[in-house]
Amino acid sequence: MRVLIVEDERRLAEALGQIMEEQRYQADLVYDGADGLDYALSGQYDVIVLDVMLPKLDGLEVVHRLRCAHVSTPVLMLTARDEIDDKISGLDHGADDYMTKPFDSGELLARVRALTRRQGEVQGEELCVDDLTLSLTTRALTCREKSVRLGFKEFAVLRLLMSSPKAVIPKEEIISRVWGLESDAEDNNVEVYISFLRKKLSFLGSRVSIGTVRKVGYHLEVPAP
Amino acid sequence: MRVLIVEDERRLAEALGQIMEEQRYQADLVYDGADGLDYALSGQYDVIVLDVMLPKLDGLEVVHRLRCAHVSTPVLMLTARDEIDDKISGLDHGADDYMTKPFDSGELLARVRALTRRQGEVQGEELCVDDLTLSLTTRALTCREKSVRLGFKEFAVLRLLMSSPKAVIPKEEIISRVWGLESDAEDNNVEVYISFLRKKLSFLGSRVSIGTVRKVGYHLEVPAP
DNA sequence: GGATATTTTCAGACAAATTTCAGGATCCTC
DNA sequence: GAGGATCCTGAAATTTGTCTGAAAATATCC
Numbered sequence: 001m002r003v004l005i006v007e008d009e010r011r012l013a014e015a016l017g018q019i020m021e022e023q024r025y026q027a028d029l030v031y032d033g034a035d036g037l038d039y040a041l042s043g044q045y046d047v048i049v050l051d052v053m054l055p056k057l058d059g060l061e062v063v064h065r066l067r068c069a070h071v072s073t074p075v076l077m078l079t080a081r082d083e084i085d086d087k088i089s090g091l092d093h094g095a096d097d098y099m100t101k102p103f104d105s106g107e108l109l110a111r112v113r114a115l116t117r118r119q120g121e122v123q124g125e126e127l128c129v130d131d132l133t134l135s136l137t138t139r140a141l142t143c144r145e146k147s148v149r150l151g152f153k154e155f156a157v158l159r160l161l162m163s164s165p166k167a168v169i170p171k172e173e174i175i176s177r178v179w180g181l182e183s184d185a186e187d188n189n190v191e192v193y194i195s196f197l198r199k200k201l202s203f204l205g206s207r208v209s210i211g212t213v214r215k216v217g218y219h220l221e222v223p224a225p
Numbered sequence: 226m227r228v229l230i231v232e233d234e235r236r237l238a239e240a241l242g243q244i245m246e247e248q249r250y251q252a253d254l255v256y257d258g259a260d261g262l263d264y265a266l267s268g269q270y271d272v273i274v275l276d277v278m279l280p281k282l283d284g285l286e287v288v289h290r291l292r293c294a295h296v297s298t299p300v301l302m303l304t305a306r307d308e309i310d311d312k313i314s315g316l317d318h319g320a321d322d323y324m325t326k327p328f329d330s331g332e333l334l335a336r337v338r339a340l341t342r343r344q345g346e347v348q349g350e351e352l353c354v355d356d357l358t359l360s361l362t363t364r365a366l367t368c369r370e371k372s373v374r375l376g377f378k379e380f381a382v383l384r385l386l387m388s389s390p391k392a393v394i395p396k397e398e399i400i401s402r403v404w405g406l407e408s409d410a411e412d413n414n415v416e417v418y419i420s421f422l423r424k425k426l427s428f429l430g431s432r433v434s435i436g437t438v439r440k441v442g443y444h445l446e447v448p449a450p
Numbered sequence: 451g452g453a454t455a456t457t458t459t460c461a462g463a464c465a466a467a468t469t470t471c472a473g474g475a476t477c478c479t480c
Numbered sequence: 481g482a483g484g485a486t487c488c489t490g491a492a493a494t495t496t497g498t499c500t501g502a503a504a505a506t507a508t509c510c
């Protein structure tokens with residue numbers, strides 16, 4: 001799980017980073033709104049912790065621009081102010097949750113967990129689409145009786161697809177989310193893994209299949225019920 | 226948008242229902258946890274507002290069982306208690322957000338909006354003209370039941386036409402927008418694609434058709450209703 | 451350190467999208 | 481209504497993107 005922390009008070013930012021890393025999140029820290037927006041636009045994060053009062057670019061503005069760019073990473077806003085109007089305005093700008101400083105680190109973690117859980121659409125340890133169940137802990141893919149083990153990359157690719165079923169995931173996005181932002185993986189790598197996955201899907205006899213959208217990417221297809 | 230409100234204080238429940246209905250949500254009210262769970266399990270709601278203290282079945286228990294049953298409807302928890310531990314426990318049981326009573330109705334609505342926002346976005350965006358719907362993500366063109374996939378260029382051409390219906394789009398504009406500014410595509414290329422599209426339109430049996438304006442370009446024609 | 455699993459690379463087969471071309475249909479002007 | 485310009489459309493030719501088997505490279509486990 002990757003977290004982006006945008007907070008201009010360095011000491012607080014680093015404390016947050018440490019808290020998150022203790023929970024095995026991978027945290028990136030940036031200290032102003034402009035950098036925050038740049039990083040966030042990469043879409044590689046699972047959640048963003050965002051201060052409202054920031055140099056260069058206001059937190060509200062950051063969320064707003066993010067949403068305009070169709071980046072839907074969950075955002076948890078932080079603020080020193082405790083005005084209800086601010087809360088509403090934050091949420092309406094596209095934030096997903098809101099906390100006022102000072103806050104309890106346990107509550108922060110709980111809220112972050114709640115936000116990241118929604119991503120997979122499914123709570124807890126598994127991701128389901130139609131007759132498929134992907135265990136997030138064992139990386140086992142199950143359909144009815146049968147079950148197969150996925151490799152790490154296979155898992156990462158399928159997880160991406162399953163976490164927004166129907167949506168078409170562009171190849172570049174798969175590359176940046178699975179191989180990393182600055183990797184030199186080529187399109188063919190994705191194709192090969194899609195091929196691996198289709199083989200396993202058909203072995204399992206699942207109703208779900210992976211559809212191709214030429215020149216764009218892939219998406220899950222589940223036959224009408 | 227459908228909301229389920231689970232709250233044992235009838236007066237509060239009805240007030241909530243009224244607030245939601247003023248915002249054009251369709252609200253169902255139930256007054257204990259057992260009924261709440263039953264209704265929620267139907268999966269027909271876009272968001273659930275759930276009190277923690279409930280007769281028959283505790284709110285935490287309701288969320289938990291919902292999540293076990295793989296129902297991922299967003300849940301906003303309500304409670305009179307303001308203990309951080311309760312918040313954490315609520316969120317960890319699978320709730321998506323949390324509010325303490327008494328609360329401001331504006332904030333409630335903002336939080337509900339934040340929870341439901343994501344749902345609508347999953348569909349991705351689409352362009353509609355009369356009985357035609359063009360998905361911008363899957364490039365599928367749908368008319369009533371039937372649906373066809375468009376190629377990259379077919380899609381780009383039709384998208385241009387559909388994004389300003391009625392307007393006549395000059396061929397040169399189609400060329401420069403679809404083939405690129407400095408391409409040497411000829412008029413006939415456009416004609417060929419228009420022909421492809423007309424074929425698909427008539428296969429779909431759509432009321433919409435593509436009209437020719439000689440020496441200029443093309444436009445969509447939809448018969449008067 | 452060898453066995454196993456995973457990941458990358460590569461090339462040919464394949465399929466879909468795109469371009470090209472040509473004959474025929476239609477429209478417009480004189 | 482002749483003749484030229486414009487447009488339509490089927491089919492072939494070409495290009496482009498994708499699939500997939502196999503081998504090579506790398507990582508992981510016991």
